Amino acid sequence: MRQLTFREAVVEALDIAMQRDPKIFLLGEDIGYYGGLFQATQGLMQKYGEDRVMDSPISESAILGAGIGSAIVGVHPIVEIMNVDFMPVCMDQLVNQAAKMRYMFGGQMKIPLVIRTTCGAGRGGAAHHAQAIHAVFMHFPGIKIVVPATPYDVKGLLFTAIEDENPVLFIEDKMMYNVKGEVPEGYYTVPFGQAVIRQKGKDVTIVATLRMVHKALTVAEEMEKEGIAIEVVDPRTLCPLDKDTIINSFKKTGKLVIVDEGNRVGNFGSEIASIIAEEAVEYIQAPILKVTAPHVPVPYSPVLEKEFYIPNEERIKKAVYRVLEFS
Amino acid sequence: MAVEVVLPALGLTVEKGTILKWLKREGDIVTKGESLFEVETEKVTTEVESPASGILKKILIPEGIEVPILTVVAVITKQGESLPDKYDMMGIQKPQKKEEPVQIHIQEASFSMSSGPGEIKALPAARWLAKEEGVSLSLIKGSGPGRSILLKDVKSFLAKEAQRGPKILITPTARKLADKKGIPFTSIQGTGISGRVVKADVLEAEARFKLAETRPVPTSVKPSGLSKYKLGQIVPMSSIRKVIAKRMAQSKFTAPHVYFFNDVNMEKLLALREDVVTDLEEKEGIRISINDFFIKAVALSLKEYPILNSMVSGEEIRILPEINVGLAVAMENGLIVPAIPKADQLGLVEIARYRSDLVERAREARLTIEETERGTFTISSLAQFDITFFTAILNPPQSGILTVGKVEERPVVRGGQVMIQRMVRQGLSVDHRIIDGAVAAQFLQSLKKKLENPYSSFFSIC
Numbered sequence: 001m002r003q004l005t006f007r008e009a010v011v012e013a014l015d016i017a018m019q020r021d022p023k024i025f026l027l028g029e030d031i032g033y034y035g036g037l038f039q040a041t042q043g044l045m046q047k048y049g050e051d052r053v054m055d056s057p058i059s060e061s062a063i064l065g066a067g068i069g070s071a072i073v074g075v076h077p078i079v080e081i082m083n084v085d086f087m088p089v090c091m092d093q094l095v096n097q098a099a100k101m102r103y104m105f106g107g108q109m110k111i112p113l114v115i116r117t118t119c120g121a122g123r124g125g126a127a128h129h130a131q132a133i134h135a136v137f138m139h140f141p142g143i144k145i146v147v148p149a150t151p152y153d154v155k156g157l158l159f160t161a162i163e164d165e166n167p168v169l170f171i172e173d174k175m176m177y178n179v180k181g182e183v184p185e186g187y188y189t190v191p192f193g194q195a196v197i198r199q200k201g202k203d204v205t206i207v208a209t210l211r212m213v214h215k216a217l218t219v220a221e222e223m224e225k226e227g228i229a230i231e232v233v234d235p236r237t238l239c240p241l242d243k244d245t246i247i248n249s250f251k252k253t254g255k256l257v258i259v260d261e262g263n264r265v266g267n268f269g270s271e272i273a274s275i276i277a278e279e280a281v282e283y284i285q286a287p288i289l290k291v292t293a294p295h296v297p298v299p300y301s302p303v304l305e306k307e308f309y310i311p312n313e314e315r316i317k318k319a320v321y322r323v324l325e326f327s
Numbered sequence: 328m329a330v331e332v333v334l335p336a337l338g339l340t341v342e343k344g345t346i347l348k349w350l351k352r353e354g355d356i357v358t359k360g361e362s363l364f365e366v367e368t369e370k371v372t373t374e375v376e377s378p379a380s381g382i383l384k385k386i387l388i389p390e391g392i393e394v395p396i397l398t399v400v401a402v403i404t405k406q407g408e409s410l411p412d413k414y415d416m417m418g419i420q421k422p423q424k425k426e427e428p429v430q431i432h433i434q435e436a437s438f439s440m441s442s443g444p445g446e447i448k449a450l451p452a453a454r455w456l457a458k459e460e461g462v463s464l465s466l467i468k469g470s471g472p473g474r475s476i477l478l479k480d481v482k483s484f485l486a487k488e489a490q491r492g493p494k495i496l497i498t499p500t501a502r503k504l505a506d507k508k509g510i511p512f513t514s515i516q517g518t519g520i521s522g523r524v525v526k527a528d529v530l531e532a533e534a535r536f537k538l539a540e541t542r543p544v545p546t547s548v549k550p551s552g553l554s555k556y557k558l559g560q561i562v563p564m565s566s567i568r569k570v571i572a573k574r575m576a577q578s579k580f581t582a583p584h585v586y587f588f589n590d591v592n593m594e595k596l597l598a599l600r601e602d603v604v605t606d607l608e609e610k611e612g613i614r615i616s617i618n619d620f621f622i623k624a625v626a627l628s629l630k631e632y633p634i635l636n637s638m639v640s641g642e643e644i645r646i647l648p649e650i651n652v653g654l655a656v657a658m659e660n661g662l663i664v665p666a667i668p669k670a671d672q673l674g675l676v677e678i679a680r681y682r683s684d685l686v687e688r689a690r691e692a693r694l695t696i697e698e699t700e701r702g703t704f705t706i707s708s709l710a711q712f713d714i715t716f717f718t719a720i721l722n723p724p725q726s727g728i729l730t731v732g733k734v735e736e737r738p739v740v741r742g743g744q745v746m747i748q749r750m751v752r753q754g755l756s757v758d759h760r761i762i763d764g765a766v767a768a769q770f771l772q773s774l775k776k777k778l779e780n781p782y783s784s785f786f787s788i789c
Binding site for chain 1: 455475477478479
């Protein structure tokens with residue numbers, strides 16, 4: 001099958017979606033003429049015109065507010081918040097308005113809104129442009145959260161997000177835009193709430209998100225040579241979360257490591273550990289370990305960012321060895 | 328390899344059994360699980376299955392002989408394998424036991440799971456399986472980090488157990504009932520066919536279990552050591568007792584204690600109290616007690632000697648920022664120490680209010696964790712009992728505890744004359760690691776001075 005980069009898969013998905021549905025329009029900072037900070041909307045303004053691909057002022061609240069309003073009146077906005085770090089600027093629009101309106105008004109309105117944003121450290125973006133704060137949004141009912149890890153998934157999940165009648169926060173790992181992978185032509189969807197087992201194994205389960213899926217897979221491949229069989233689960237969407245796949249994998253291995261680039265406290269992995277403790281305690285054979293960013297702001301120093309902040313293969317391995325001490 | 332056939336542990340209280348009949352003869356081929364012999368105990372007659380397949384090479388205990396459980400009664404060898412020498416001379420005269428001491432097995436068959444596995448470290452999966460199988464974790468050796476018990480440890484223990492003893496036979500109804508009642512069915516004496524555990528056995532075990540439990544706690548507030556226990560009774564520790572036991576041992580074996588005593592002349596203090604107590608009761612609705620004066624005096628003395636208001640933390644001495652005086656309160660089932668916060672800053676009436684509320688709620692077991700953990704120093708009084716003086720163990724992590732004996736009239740020499748005075752002997756235990764004798768003595772002296780001169784200690788005239 002043909003190979004596309006993650007970025008190309010995003011552009012292609014947006015392009016196909018806009019062709020299929022004239023009600024779709026894009027709104028965001030620098031997404032038009034410039035083609036997006038990460039070129040993920042490249043060429044779309046030229047193709048669809050300024051009415052359907054709009055550069056916005058630098059106001060996240062305005063972008064999201066306009067998105068919510070237009071979604072309510074029947075168009076299909078796909079708005080872009082350049083970095084997930086800026087989401088707190090429009091937190092009220094997201095968590096108090098978009099997430100709750102359908103509920104509070106007794107289902108009288110639908111909000112088919114897609115919010116695309118980017119996350120992740122590794123480009124020297126420092127504390128304001130490199131965070132991975134996806135776990136924060138899990139706290140609020142009413143928001144679907146997508147964390148794609150492959151070009152195939154990003155395209156299929158984006159179509160599902162667009163089809164959804166509710167607000168979807170679609171988080172793209174900015175360090176993955178150049179990752180290549182097989183992507184089918186045309187339209188296809190990847191369902192929400194269906195985790196995928198990227199690698200089968202019986203000794204330890206690793207649940208990883210976004211780019212960490214690939215680091216986990218590298219570790220799994222390396223450790224396979226030592227006779228250690230790691231199962232790598234990629235949840236793909238945090239909400240809805242496919243608890244069953246995670247729990248079933250855990251029941252098999254009894255040992256769990258969660259790898260996630262978010263800060264350590266209140267991490268996505270904390271929720272997974274809690275689910276296991278609540279629903280599969282009798283299977284726990286070893287401490288459940290999280291490999292995460294430390295509980296500090298993303299450092300600007302490239303050395304600190306790379307060696308100390310972003311979870312790496314070495315730390316994942318260490319965690320796997322640690323849980324294996326209990327077998 | 329030769330396999331030993333032992334007389335299995337057949338129930339909770341069974342210690343001995345008589346082999347009624349050998350169902351196989353020496354030299355017979357036996358298969359694992361096949362009945363080998365009939366055994367009779369005080370409670371039941373049952374068949375015992377062969378633990379292995381092979382040749383029943385030698386019967387060591389003939390029919391009609393009573394032997395303790397776990398005695399080796401026969402040896403099974405493989406085809407063509409000769410009997411190991413050590414069994415040659417073995418027989419009725421000196422029945423050999425398996426290496427494991429008998430007590431352990433009796434313990435295993437007890438209801439020890441019901442009182443919780445205590446300090447044993449076990450992974451949840453291991454704990455779960457052990458509970459399901461009714462195995463006490465205390466019998467299992469942990470092979471994980473920090474000697475924690477892993478799932479595989481429980482599994483291999485169970486596998487070994489399965490090899491050793493006869494399989495427990497239990498009807499599905501009985502099993503369900505035992506599960507529901509939380510009674511490990513491995514410990515139930517079966518009376519059904521081939522010793523099968525039936526529903527009636529479970530109900531009987533439950534009744535016995537209930538009898539053995541501590542009687543329900545009466546709601547009376549007066550603590551008493553009387554009539555709660557029976558001779559020969561085995562009482563599982565309550566959770567509060569476990570905490571007390573752990574803390575007392577920790578304190579006594581970590582902090583070297585040193586003790587000081589002096590006598591306090593209570594005349595002035597008692598006179599002062601008698602003067603004000605009725606008035607205050609009418610005005611404030613609270614009855615001031617001698618304890619309240621002690622609390623206040625201790626708080627003021629702690630302010631002068633903050634080292635007594637401290638704790639040891641690693642290689643640091645932490646002088647605590649607040650003076651929270653704890654009062655040991657005896658309860659039906661133990662002791663608890665709620666503390667009066669910032670007692671140095673409170674008036675006597677406020678202290679009395681706090682004290683009366685905390686003591687009342689302590690006896691109703693309605694204290695908050697905060698109230699029992701904030702103490703920085705403790706007072707323990709046995710004044711209401713006929714106790715002249717006593718020593719106390721520090722309430723960790725505190726560094727000082729004051730004991731108060733009864734008030735009694737004693738002959739006292741003053742100015743060359745013998746007078747009768749009401750006296751109290753107070754004692755101080757301190758953590759000698761950080762508090763020197765001279766400091767402790769000064770503190771006790773300061774306390775005595777305050778109590779003996781209550782007007783200047785407790786009332787500021789301005």
